[in-house]
Every structure is written in structure tokens, then in C-alpha cells.
Amino acid sequence: MGKRQTISFTRPPRIVSGMSVVGTKEGEGPLGKYFDSIETDPKFGEKTFEKGEATMFERAIVGAIDKAGLKKFDIEALLAGDLLNQCVSSSYVARGLSMPFLGLYNACSTMTEALALGSVLVDGGHFKRVACLTGSHFATAERQYRYPLEYGCQRPPYAQWTVTASGCSILASEGEGPIVANAVIGRVVDYGINDLNNMGAAMAAAAADTICAAFDDTGMDERDFDAIFTGDLGRLGAEIMRDLCRERGLELGQRYSDCGEMMYSRQQKCYCGGSGAGCSAAVLNSFILSKMKSGEYKRVLLLATGALMSPTTSYQGETIPSISHGVILEA
């Protein structure tokens, strides 16, 4: 028996707008038509990939504010995090915005962590409108976590491809859009994986842990959802997720998809699919919100998934701890 991990809101906030900004490869993938903005320059007009990533984040938040019919000044707080060391993309974007800023880090689970804490702040009446922002960039992540791009390192077939994408959701106490009915705060789970190319497997255990907590706490099960998404497990990780759930008596079936698996077609040769904090952030703020708006999805469970190791801990022989925070969205 675990602790209660699910938060219910008495005044659930609404996602009044979402904005997705992606790179070329993501734009050419199966979800291309759903994304708001596709940028062909991997540096987003800047001199370095890192500055480009920050510019991508800025476009996401500015776009989300604009789509909500609001001005920057209407946003009362920013919750954001990213994969770069010291979460610099988020901090440098926050510098230009002059609003209360809460920096978060749960790797690729940061989107749902931000939605969870943002919802707690709005539900508590502390802020009326907050922005939840994250993303990732292929080139900055590769050179920070793995090898310089120029090195041309060979990858195993179960590797994933860090998406270049940013997503921003505006949560508000009033307005139109799906509500955040519940947030499920994940625990750190370690499946004993120490292969940095196999993070999908490591994170699948965390997603399975959180989905069980959500169902235990709420009394709901998989049949209560029109769609269930994990963040960036990739093809192999998603299969492991299905297996782990099956062992616990949950048959996810066709309603389950992984945002990383959805991001690229097989022809794009991205191995097992997309990864990165921008993966679930972009899919939520484009595809998922669009399907909720059209009425196709009434209730969705989104489980963004994060691997919490660092290059240093891996060199020191550690396994990969993972986490998955969930949000239950209702149209």
C-alpha cells in the first residue's frame, strides 16, 4: 500500500490555451499538422543552439498568451523547467518576463509537474492565471548528455531521438478549455536500468507506478479514459509499459499511446521514437488539446515521464531513477 499521490481540485483550473513550437523533423512527422509553429532553423535565428532553445521557449509562452487573448502582464506566475544544466532555458526566458517564477526540474516529466503545481496555485486562489512551460532541443541535449553532433556516434536500435519542441499551457481560474481535474504526484522508481540509450525502459516503471496510484486513489480504471498518454517512452518503453500494466491487471489497449512513439514516422529513422521534455509538452499543447476541443476526448490521462540520472551519476555506475507525474484532464 502506497501513500495517496492524487490531488483533487475543488476549483479546478482550465487550460485556456496551449502553444506548441517544434523543429523541422517534428513538423515532418505524423503530428505535423497539429503543431502551431514549425521552425526550419535549428538555432531559431540565434548564434548558438542553447540560445535557440531559449528563443523557442519564448515563442511558446508568447504564443500561448496570445492565443488566450491575454497580455504578458495578465500572467501572474511562470512555472518552467528544462533539460539543460541549471535549467537555463527557463531562467533566461523568465528574465525577460518580469513575473514570479518557479523553476522546476523533473527531467521530461516537467510538463505535468508544472501543470500539477500550477493547478495547486490556481485552485488555492493564489494566482488567477499561470503559464506552464517546458521543452527540449535535439542539438543541446545531444551535446550535453551524449556526444558532440560532429562525432557521429552510432546508436543502438532501441535509442530515442530528443525532440526539438516546446509547449506552453496557460492555466486560469476562469475561461474556456479542459479542466485539470486531478494531478498525480509521482514517486521516484528505479527499474535497475543503467544503459543511457534505454531510458524508455527505465521510465516505463515510473509510468506504471503512477497509473496504478492514480487508479487506486480515484477508483477509476483505464476504461474511464478516452485516451491515456505517456510522455516519451518510445516504442520499446511503451511495450514495457503495456506489459507492466498487464501484470497489474490493467489492459491499456488502443486507448494508450506514447507521445514519443507518435512524434516520428518509422521512415524518419528516429530509432524507437522521440524523447525529451518537449515531447509530451508539444503533444499536449497541440494534438491532445485539439482532440479535447473537438469533443473526441472527454477525459484524458497524461503521464509525462522523466529519467533523473546525470552523466556524472552514470559514469559513477548508478542506475537510472525515473519519475512520472500525471494529470487528469476533462473536457
Next chain:
Amino acid sequence: MGKRQTISFTRPPRIVSGMSVVGTKEGEGPLGKYFDSIETDPKFGEKTFEKGEATMFERAIVGAIDKAGLKKFDIEALLAGDLLNQCVSSSYVARGLSMPFLGLYNACSTMTEALALGSVLVDGGHFKRVACLTGSHFATAERQYRYPLEYGCQRPPYAQWTVTASGCSILASEGEGPIVANAVIGRVVDYGINDLNNMGAAMAAAAADTICAAFDDTGMDERDFDAIFTGDLGRLGAEIMRDLCRERGLELGQRYSDCGEMMYSRQQKCYCGGSGAGCSAAVLNSFILSKMKSGEYKRVLLLATGALMSPTTSYQGETIPSISHGVILEA
């Protein structure tokens, strides 16, 4: 006119216990007698400094839970962050605790960020007892942010010394201890400093911004507090903080101290004093809580201060953005 940055709690949580774990140098400093645990082994019995840092964090949370007369299972969530890339000290400690985990990153302002968000969660009735944890380690920070220790790099006189310290506070909806009456969510401020040895100056601007927000929002001023602390500005940064406040009509006087300045005596040759997330975390959970318990302090404003750059952004020519989150504690 800025936005409202101050959160008030209707059911303010109490800090029912605090634990501080420090290294030898900190134990030999002026606050030595206040710290709960002084460890002479810089690796805390582990093989690497990084694993030692995680062990220090673990001792802080285990000690805080114990001092509160609680068991691990009584703690319903952990809010934690640290200075290592990917916040691994926090994540690896969370792995062993099996409780909902929210990873935070606002550099050395993480202690007050955790107290702010932890208080929002307890005040909202979502969790009854949460742990707020952070820290820093001289050896891990030096080799990640600056130079290998063996290099023996010379420092300018205005440099600071990263403290080896961890602090943990247990927040609870019931029990004995000072309340968190308000939290002040900081904005990211950039004073134009690009010298990594002069972070005190960069962060002073953020602390001054947040203290003004706190006073504007609450109608209080410096005379309403028995003590006001900044996190880790050091001697030079604290002087700049006094000057910036004076320019805005606030005379901080004797009631103001900086935790970094307090940490070491001049004889310890730590340049301008201590820095690091563990600085305010350890001083809060030892000296400050002790003075509140004894009745010497009735109301305290703690402004932990964080510099949000990374080595990469500095190499790319960026200035240092900073943030300071505040908490108002009442006995």
C-alpha cells in the same frame, strides 16, 4: 508597479522540525554550535563527493523526520532540489524514500522555493506533512562550476566559498513550531554582472527586488521584523543589498544579516563568505529556528538567493540572472 508576488495562507503550515548537516569547515565557523550534525569526512563515508552529497541530504531528511517524532511514512511529499546537474542529489535521495517527489531548481534560492510550494500544498489541504530539502557541497560544486580542486585555482578577494551543508524542514498542518505566514515568489532579475566570482552582487539585486515586493504587498516594512536574512550574498553582496534597499528608502540596519556572511569567520579565509543552496538551508534549520523557539525572534523574513546562470551560458557571454524567493516566518 509590479504584480502581486506575495502569497498569504489561510491555514498556514508550521515548521515542526528542522535539521542541519554540515562539513568540518562550517562546523568550525561562528554558527558551529547551532548545527545538528558536523561530518568530518568530506565524502560522508561514500566513494565520491557526489554520493557523499546525496548521503548528506539523506541524513538531513532522516534527521528532520526523527526530530519531529515522525516516521518516513508520515511524510506525504518531498520537495527538493540542488546545484548538481540534473539535481541528482535530490533525485537519488528521493529514490530511497518512496514518497511523492517534486523536483525544484532555483539554484541557491531552492530552500525558500520549497517552503513556498510546500506551504501552498499543506495550506490547500493536499498533504498534511511535507519535507523541504536542499543543500550544496564544496567539492562537487567546485568541480562542476569552476575548476578541479587539484588545479588550485587562485580566487579574487570578492569570491565566495560553497558551503558543504544540507538543511531540511518538515512542514505540517498541525504541531508546534513557527508558521509560514507568507511566501514571496521572486522574479528573475539581471543586474548585468558577468563575473562568476561575483555572484553576490548579481543576487543582491534579486533580494532587493523581492524585499520590496514583500513590503509593497503586505504593507509591512523592515521595522516589522526582528530579523531579515538573505541567503548567500556574502560580505560584498550584503553591502550592495543594504545600498539597494537604502536607495528605495529601506534602512535594514542591525536586523539584517546574510547567511553566507555568518557562516565563516574572517580567520577561515573564505573570502567574502559562504555561498550555495546549503547556506540558507542550514542557517534556517539551525540558528534561525533556534532563535524563534527561544522567543528572541517573533517574525523573520528569509530571502534565499539564487544565481541562475550555467557554465555554458557564461562561456556564451551571458550575464547572470538571479532570483530570490522569500518566506515570512512567525513564532
